[in-house]
Amino acid sequence: MLKVLAKSELGQFLDKLKQEFRVVAPVRRQYGKKERVEYHPVENSEEIILDSQPDTPPKKFFLPQNERLGDELEGETDLEEGEKETLIFGVRSCDLKAVEILKPVFLDDDFTDTYFQKKLEKTVMFGLGCSSRQENCFCDSLEINPLEGKNVPVNMYDDGEKIWFAVRDKELEKFFADLPDGDAEELEEKKGKWQEEFEKTAITLDLPLPFPELKTFEAPFWHKVSANCLGCGVCTYYCPTCFCFGFFWEKHPEGIDRWRTWDSCMFPLFTKHGGGHNPRETQKQRTRQRIMHKFSYHPQNFDGVPACSGCGRCISQCPVNIDLRVILRTVEKYLKEEEGVKSSG
Amino acid sequence: MAGNENFEPKILAFLCNWCSYAAADLAGSSRMQYPPQIRVIRVPCSGRIDPFLLIRAFNSGADGILVSGCHPGDCHYLDGNYYARRRFLMLKELMQYAGIAEERVNFTWCSASEGKRFAAIVDRVVERIKAVGPWEGFDSRGFIRREEEVAGGN
Amino acid sequence: METNYSEISKKIQEISRKLLEEGRVDRVIGFERGEFTGEMTPVLVTDPEEAENLLFNPECEMMLAKYLLDYGGSTTGIVAKPCDTRAITVYLAEELIKRDEIVIIGINDCQGLEENEACDECGVRNPVVADEEIGQPRQEPVETDIKDDLKDMSLGERFAYFQEEFSRCIRCYACREACFVCSCEECFVDSNQPQWVGFSVGLRDNFTFHLMRAMHMAGRCINCGACELACPEAINMRALTRNLYRVAQEVYEFEPGLDPEEKTLFATYRLNDSEQGFLD
Numbered sequence: 001m002l003k004v005l006a007k008s009e010l011g012q013f014l015d016k017l018k019q020e021f022r023v024v025a026p027v028r029r030q031y032g033k034k035e036r037v038e039y040h041p042v043e044n045s046e047e048i049i050l051d052s053q054p055d056t057p058p059k060k061f062f063l064p065q066n067e068r069l070g071d072e073l074e075g076e077t078d079l080e081e082g083e084k085e086t087l088i089f090g091v092r093s094c095d096l097k098a099v100e101i102l103k104p105v106f107l108d109d110d111f112t113d114t115y116f117q118k119k120l121e122k123t124v125m126f127g128l129g130c131s132s133r134q135e136n137c138f139c140d141s142l143e144i145n146p147l148e149g150k151n152v153p154v155n156m157y158d159d160g161e162k163i164w165f166a167v168r169d170k171e172l173e174k175f176f177a178d179l180p181d182g183d184a185e186e187l188e189e190k191k192g193k194w195q196e197e198f199e200k201t202a203i204t205l206d207l208p209l210p211f212p213e214l215k216t217f218e219a220p221f222w223h224k225v226s227a228n229c230l231g232c233g234v235c236t237y238y239c240p241t242c243f244c245f246g247f248f249w250e251k252h253p254e255g256i257d258r259w260r261t262w263d264s265c266m267f268p269l270f271t272k273h274g275g276g277h278n279p280r281e282t283q284k285q286r287t288r289q290r291i292m293h294k295f296s297y298h299p300q301n302f303d304g305v306p307a308c309s310g311c312g313r314c315i316s317q318c319p320v321n322i323d324l325r326v327i328l329r330t331v332e333k334y335l336k337e338e339e340g341v342k343s344s345g
Numbered sequence: 346m347a348g349n350e351n352f353e354p355k356i357l358a359f360l361c362n363w364c365s366y367a368a369a370d371l372a373g374s375s376r377m378q379y380p381p382q383i384r385v386i387r388v389p390c391s392g393r394i395d396p397f398l399l400i401r402a403f404n405s406g407a408d409g410i411l412v413s414g415c416h417p418g419d420c421h422y423l424d425g426n427y428y429a430r431r432r433f434l435m436l437k438e439l440m441q442y443a444g445i446a447e448e449r450v451n452f453t454w455c456s457a458s459e460g461k462r463f464a465a466i467v468d469r470v471v472e473r474i475k476a477v478g479p480w481e482g483f484d485s486r487g488f489i490r491r492e493e494e495v496a497g498g499n
Numbered sequence: 500m501e502t503n504y505s506e507i508s509k510k511i512q513e514i515s516r517k518l519l520e521e522g523r524v525d526r527v528i529g530f531e532r533g534e535f536t537g538e539m540t541p542v543l544v545t546d547p548e549e550a551e552n553l554l555f556n557p558e559c560e561m562m563l564a565k566y567l568l569d570y571g572g573s574t575t576g577i578v579a580k581p582c583d584t585r586a587i588t589v590y591l592a593e594e595l596i597k598r599d600e601i602v603i604i605g606i607n608d609c610q611g612l613e614e615n616e617a618c619d620e621c622g623v624r625n626p627v628v629a630d631e632e633i634g635q636p637r638q639e640p641v642e643t644d645i646k647d648d649l650k651d652m653s654l655g656e657r658f659a660y661f662q663e664e665f666s667r668c669i670r671c672y673a674c675r676e677a678c679f680v681c682s683c684e685e686c687f688v689d690s691n692q693p694q695w696v697g698f699s700v701g702l703r704d705n706f707t708f709h710l711m712r713a714m715h716m717a718g719r720c721i722n723c724g725a726c727e728l729a730c731p732e733a734i735n736m737r738a739l740t741r742n743l744y745r746v747a748q749e750v751y752e753f754e755p756g757l758d759p760e761e762k763t764l765f766a767t768y769r770l771n772d773s774e775q776g777f778l779d
Contacts, residue, residue, distance in 0.1 A: 400710045404707045417770070427768035427769075430768065434746075434777075435743055437776050439710065439714060439739060442738075442739065442742045444654050444660070447776060452777045453777055483702055483705075484701055
């Protein structure tokens with residue numbers, strides 16, 4: 001089912017959705033001098049931004065930065081029932097892929113993270129095909145199709161004037177019933193054009209996944225690629241796939257709460273032992289851990305899928321403009337050279 | 346806020362061992378009356394008080410603080426309170442600029458013989474803090490942005 | 500007169516190459532342009548052949564001085580804006596680095612950076628210390644004032660303003676890491692004996708964190724603006740440190756980072772220091 005919607009009627013359409021869902025979409029916010037696009041509950045359809053990648057990933061809806069897990073007396077708290085389902089409107093392929101990457105981590109057969117699971121169950125996502133390359137993104141280099149979101153009931157396209165909806169779910173069809181049908185050929189043509197644009201600006205990464213751990217771990221390039229890293233947690237906190245967290249207890253006048261919050265492998269405290277020893281003492285080791293986790297350990301454990309969806313947020317947000325693509329190129333080059341030495345020698 | 350008749354403030358008083366704590370002692374043994382709202386913490390020297398402790402006091406819900414050391418020149422450790430003086434002035438400026446009423450952040454000097462003065466100071470501090478009302482905490486407005494995400498994700 | 504940045508870049512390349520070839524330094528810290536991003540990024544050059552990548556322009560907003568702390572025991576060359584040299588001066592005053600282990604390539608007559616508002620408030624346009632100088636030093640002094648946008652707000656308004664700002668903080672500590680002052684071996688936020696700040700990212704602990712951070716900056720912060728630039732959430736945390744900078748200037752006539760012989764604000768005192776605001 002292919003439907004089209006003029007952008008001017010978006011408000012009315014969202015009102016319909018709002019009756020059943022809590023609608024969240026990328027909206028523009030002004031913070032001081034900085035303009036940001038972030039996922040927020042929609043109040044006014046005019047503030048929705050579909051032509052620019054949101055600065056923060058939708059990860060926070062499944063894995064909030066702070067999550068209260070209960071208190072010392074009650075034990076674990078149950079999630080609140082009866083809330084409206086959340087509809088995230090306009091999630092790009094990279095972020096959809098990121099959720100797919102998170103799923104096997106939290107929904108493991110042996111242990112299921114119920115907090116994550118329940119949040120995921122109460123969320124519906126509308127995919128959004130990208131019509132242009134965003135700042136620093138490279139999902140197509142990681143075999144992700146920027147135009148086609150996977151595992152979503154509805155995939156949208158924004159051509160500037162109209163929004164196209166490719167509806168794949170029968171239950172959701174009722175919302176689209178009164179919209180005019182779209183011309184499939186016209187959309188294909190548009191997608192073809194966008195595809196071409198992507199191909200023109202693509203960078204090819206020939207990465208052996210997972211990275212051979214033994215060959216790369218002690219490689220000399222790590223010092224160079226991490227030399228300018230400050231050691232802040234921006235890259236991991238803005239990453240749609242980084243999922244490391246910590247538990248702690250917090251005291252307040254009424255008692256003690258148990259919390260789960262994000263943690264980052266870029267902080268020295270992340271690995272510091274109670275006895276004072278820190279196995280990852282230098283920034284070089286910590287940077288290596290971040291890259292190796294994404295491209296070696298994760299694919300080793302999860303069918304060769306890297307824990308990176310190429311959204312490029314770590315590159316855009318980095319205070320010193322460290323580029324993940326440059327690091328990947330360096331690894332690629334190093335492995336090729338090693339290969340060459342071996343075969344010739 | 347202000348004007349709350351029944352408001353009994355919680356005030357943390359950091360007193361140096363050599364002068365101000367002795368002054369409090371003197372006030373007590375001389376049977377002088379002063380308000381009971383202060384909780385005294387005895388420290389070796391006003392120069393040893395980390396400003397973080399004072400910020401932390403507000404984090405933990407104190408309505409105000411009082412720091413008192415030896416008069417400049419009388420420090421048991423010669424110059425501890427001279428260092429403290431700079432730190433406290435800067436802390437006071439910082440707190441006030443961040444929007445925390447200066448009435449809540451009190452610094453003074455009290456020698457071991459000034460029991461009467463100590464009682465008067467506590468009187469004044471309690472009045473000052475009563476005038477600005479209870480401290481509502483740094484998070485008097487809740488999480489703001491974070492709240493909607495956490496609540497909505499459930 | 501227009502500043503010719505390609506000229507400056509060329510000089511930096513020449514000097515760095517010479518320093519590396521002669522073995523006077525083991526490495527040079529400078530800026531290069533990112534291959535894909537096209538943005539400036541700090542880079543460590545160890546090979547004289549790579550010196551040609553070094554560039555300088557008004558986009559070079561990061562402070563490089565902090566990288567010096569990682570390389571004690573060997574010699575390092577550094578491309579230094581006047582603010583970097585002030586940072587180096589603070590390090591020298593606190594004996595965190597050794598003067599004979601660094602070679603400072605100072606840039607004279609700094610015009611300020613594109614995106615950094617702190618540059619408008621900076622009156623130091625020539626390096627404070629330098630071994631190699633690029634360009635002609637600016638002769639006439641620059642008249643600047645530390646701005647105070649929040650002066651006219653009431654106490655409650657300022658509190659609400661900072662609550663709004665700090666509620667956005669995600670505690671990534673980019674401000675801490677970008678700041679040259681933050682050189683503690685263990686940061687107070689990483690300490691759990693005592694635990695100064697809670698780990699949960701709520702307004703209460705965010706506010707506490709920023710107050711404590713500002714308190715640590717007092718008398719060391721040179722108002723370079725690196726914290727503000729690094730912040731991904733565009734939090735105006737510099738308002739707090741900038742105010743302390745101004746207070747130190749007015750009350751103690753103290754400005755950090757101008758003289759390596761001078762002690763920092765809290766490491767010294769005068770008998771007649773102000774007691775403004777103390778209960779008498």
